[in-house]
Amino acid sequence: MPIPLVNSVASWFLKKRIHQMELFMKYPEEVQNELLKTLISKAKNTEIGRKYDFDSIKNYETFAERLPIKKYEDYEACIERSRRGENNIFWPTPIKWFAKSSGTTNAKSKFIPVSDDSLETCHFSAGKDMLCMYLNNNPQSQMFTGKNLRLGGSKEIYRDKGTAYGDLSAILIDNMPFWAEFSSTPSNEVSLMHDWEVKMQAIVDETIKERVTSLAGVPSWMLVLLNNVLETSGKENLFEVWPHLEVYFHGGVSFNPYAPQYQKILPNEDFRFYEIYNASEGFFACQDQNDSKDLLLMLDYGIFYEFIPMDTYNTSEEKVIPLGEVEIGKNYAVVITTNAGLWRYKIGDTVRFTSTNPYRIKVSGRTKHHINVFGEELIIENAEEALKKVSLVTNCEIKDYTVAPVFMEGREKGSHEWIVEFKTPPRDFENFKIQLDKSLQEINSDYEAKRYNNMTLNMPVIHSARENLFYDWLKKNDKLGGQHKIPRLSNSRKYLEELLEMM
Numbered sequence: 140m141p142i143p144l145v146n147s148v149a150s151w152f153l154k155k156r157i158h159q160m161e162l163f164m165k166y167p168e169e170v171q172n173e174l175l176k177t178l179i180s181k182a183k184n185t186e187i188g189r190k191y192d193f194d195s196i197k198n199y200e201t202f203a204e205r206l207p208i209k210k211y212e213d214y215e216a217c218i219e220r221s222r223r224g225e226n227n228i229f230w231p232t233p234i235k236w237f238a239k240s241s242g243t244t245n246a247k248s249k250f251i252p253v254s255d256d257s258l259e260t261c262h263f264s265a266g267k268d269m270l271c272m273y274l275n276n277n278p279q280s281q282m283f284t285g286k287n288l289r290l291g292g293s294k295e296i297y298r299d300k301g302t303a304y305g306d307l308s309a310i311l312i313d314n315m316p317f318w319a320e321f322s323s324t325p326s327n328e329v330s331l332m333h334d335w336e337v338k339m340q341a342i343v344d345e346t347i348k349e350r351v352t353s354l355a356g357v358p359s360w361m362l363v364l365l366n367n368v369l370e371t372s373g374k375e376n377l378f379e380v381w382p383h384l385e386v387y388f389h390g391g392v393s394f395n396p397y398a399p400q401y402q403k404i405l406p407n408e409d410f411r412f413y414e415i416y417n418a419s420e421g422f423f424a425c426q427d428q429n430d431s432k433d434l435l436l437m438l439d440y441g442i443f444y445e446f447i448p449m450d451t452y453n454t455s456e457e458k459v460i461p462l463g464e465v466e467i468g469k470n471y472a473v474v475i476t477t478n479a480g481l482w483r484y485k486i487g488d489t490v491r492f493t494s495t496n497p498y499r500i501k502v503s504g505r506t507k508h509h510i511n512v513f514g515e516e517l518i519i520e521n522a523e524e525a526l527k528k529v530s531l532v533t534n535c536e537i538k539d540y541t542v543a544p545v546f547m548e549g550r551e552k553g554s555h556e557w558i559v560e561f562k563t564p565p566r567d568f569e570n571f572k573i574q575l576d577k578s579l580q581e582i583n584s585d586y587e588a589k590r591y592n593n594m595t596l597n598m599p600v601i602h603s604a605r606e607n608l609f610y611d612w613l614k615k616n617d618k619l620g621g622q623h624k625i626p627r628l629s630n631s632r633k634y635l636e637e638l639l640e641m642m
Contacts, residue, residue: 156271160427163438164497168463175199175443178476186228187217187482199461203445208459208474210485211249218250224300230254230480236314238307238419250304251419257479258314261440262307265415265422268437269388272427273413277386282352285383286324290342290356290364296331306620307419324349335619343367351381357391358401359539360620363610365404376404390415392624393502395523396537399530400562416502420486421477424500433499438462441478446471449489452506459483467492470518472506489518508628512544513553513595515586517579519627525578532574533565539609542628543635545600554597558638560604572601605642612638 163170179202183193191205207213217228218237226233230252237250253262274280291308303310312320312330320327325345332338347368354361365377372380387401387410394401394414401412416424416434421442424434436444444462449470451457459474473488475481487507490500504519511517526537538560545554557575565571576599580587589595613619626634 156268157275159439160268160435164435167438167498168461170438171443171462172199174439174441175202175476178441178443178478181478182229182231182480184227185231185480187480203459203461206483208447208483208485210487214481214484218252221252222250222300222302222304224302228480229482230256230478232256234480235302236310237302237304238310239304240307240419249419251307252479252481253307253310253419254479256441257421257477258311260478261421261442262311262417263316264440265417265425265437269413269415269425272425272435273386273388273411276427276429277411280385281383282385283322285350285352285381286322287353287355288325288342288346288349288351289323289330290354290361291330324351339364339367343371347372347380349381350383352383352385354384354387354389356389357624358389358394358397359392359624361387361389362397362400369404376406378405378407384410386411386413388413388415390417393519393523395527396540398527399536400538416500418486418488420475420481420484421479423473423475433493433501436462436498436500438498443476445474445476445483446490447474447485449506462498465492465495465498467495470503491520504628508626510542510544510555510628510630512546512630513589515583515589515596517542517555517583517586517628521579521583521586522628524582525575528578529571529574533567533571534563535565535571536562538562539604539625541609541626541634541638543632544630545597546632552593552595552597554599556600556602556632556635558602558604558608558635558642560606560608564603568601568603572599575599575601602639602642604638608638608641612641615641 179188179193179196182188188194196202196205221228221234222237232254234252234254236253236258238253240249240251270282274282291306291312296303296305296309296313305313309331312327325342329338329341329345332341342364356364368377368380369375374380377384384405387405389412394412411429414426414432414434415422422437422440423442424436426432427435445459446462446465447457447459449472452472465471468491470489470491473486473490475484475486477484485506487505489503489506491503493499493501501520509516509518522542526540530537540557540559542555542557545556547553576590580590586596609625613625629635
């Protein structure tokens with residue numbers, strides 16, 4: 140299809156979709172309440188619908204009173220039945236796909252249901268909206284003159300009992316509409332390769348010759364790929380390989396630790412970075428402004444949102460609130476009800492609202508990825524903000540890290556133990572440690588209180604990791620690929636001890 144025609148079609152779609160977005164931004168609670176009614180009505184004759192008498196639920200209050208909050212383990216038995224081919228358990232249409240996820244704190248695989256509804260009205264709609272928002276903000280874009288280099292954690296699709304499972308990216312590629320496949324690189328054959336290391340070189344070999352105008356993938360793994368591209372091509376930066384490159388859509392892990400390295404290989408102030416927030420359970424939010432990293436919460440993707448204030452999470456005082464009751468600046472655990480049959484499901488992420496008109500968020504971490512052994516309430520957002528500050532002060536570059544507690548023994552105080560892999564190490568390692576501790580105290584008052592005069596916490600212990608330590612740990616645990624992430628913060632020493640053994 141000629142580029143002018145593509146741009147005309149995109150322009151028509153963009154205007155139509157922007158109008159729909161303006162509606163849910165103007166009437167967010169109404170859109171969400173109407174969506175909830177639709178989900179309840181559609182599932183009223185399912186097994187779960189009959190169990191909780193969906194037919195008599197007429198409002199959010201009754202819905203919240205009647206249905207319990209659940210985590211994956213509560214759904215596992217139903218999901219296993221569905222994987223064996225049983226229908227109408229938690230969603231009325233057959234579930235043919237399950238997104239396999241190892242999670243980040245649990246070695247056991249999870250199989251998240253992906254319905255035809257969620258594929259169309261959530262995942263694929265989000266892909267189009269991502270382009271829509273970018274083009275709306277950048278009308279002179281030439282993105283359609285080339286291809287999108289996509290990097291997912293694609294593996295083989297495994298089929299059994301009439302259902303199939305694989306990484307979400309593999310499911311999306313396998314069901315991708317022709318227009319998306321036409322405009323993407325590498326080919327499906329390469330994208331779905333099982334062996335990650337072989338696949339990475341195959342992607343380099345195939346895409347290096349293409350006219351690539353945009354990138355999409357998880358920052359950690361995309362950086363590995365892009366460095367391989369530079370090594371293979373012998374070029375200094377990516378614009379020497381792909382001169383028309385203009386935007387990178389990223390999500391999955393925080394971009395902050397990788398930002399300095401991306402700026403080195405993409406040295407152009409006009410290049411755009413657009414963040415997205417998606418998971419196996421759904422696509423939730425997308426950056427909708429050029430110069431703000433806040434993410435617009437997408438309210439019409441078949442996902443109904445609720446939130447648990449983190450100061451009550453997993454306590455006897457835990458409370459769950461709808462979207463209309465959230466407050467700016469507070470940290471919340473996310474609960475979703477979806478058009479794939481997840482009802483009041485904890486996804487394990489935490490967010491902080493930066494705006495309620497419209498509803499915009501920042502992803503602040505994971506409910507399981509924090510350290511609160513001593514009452515310090517350290518979350519990923521704190522750690523990464525501190526690392527970003529310290530990197531600038533000490534002129535170093537951080538590749539990966541993990542943190543765990545050092546538990547109190549006898550009269551010995553506790554502390555935090557870090558393993559940090561540097562791309563460019565600090566000249567003065569002791570100063571790096573001092574500055575990191577200082578930054579954490581400035582950012583987190585609970586940490587500051589516990590560090591005051593070494594009252595509860597001693598100075599952090601920091602190890603400088605050997606090169607490729609984290610990559611080797613992922614490889615050893617069969618976790619290479621875009622779906623897998625380094626466990627950043629943990630109340631357990633499990634991951635840290637395993638990494639120390641490999642130092």
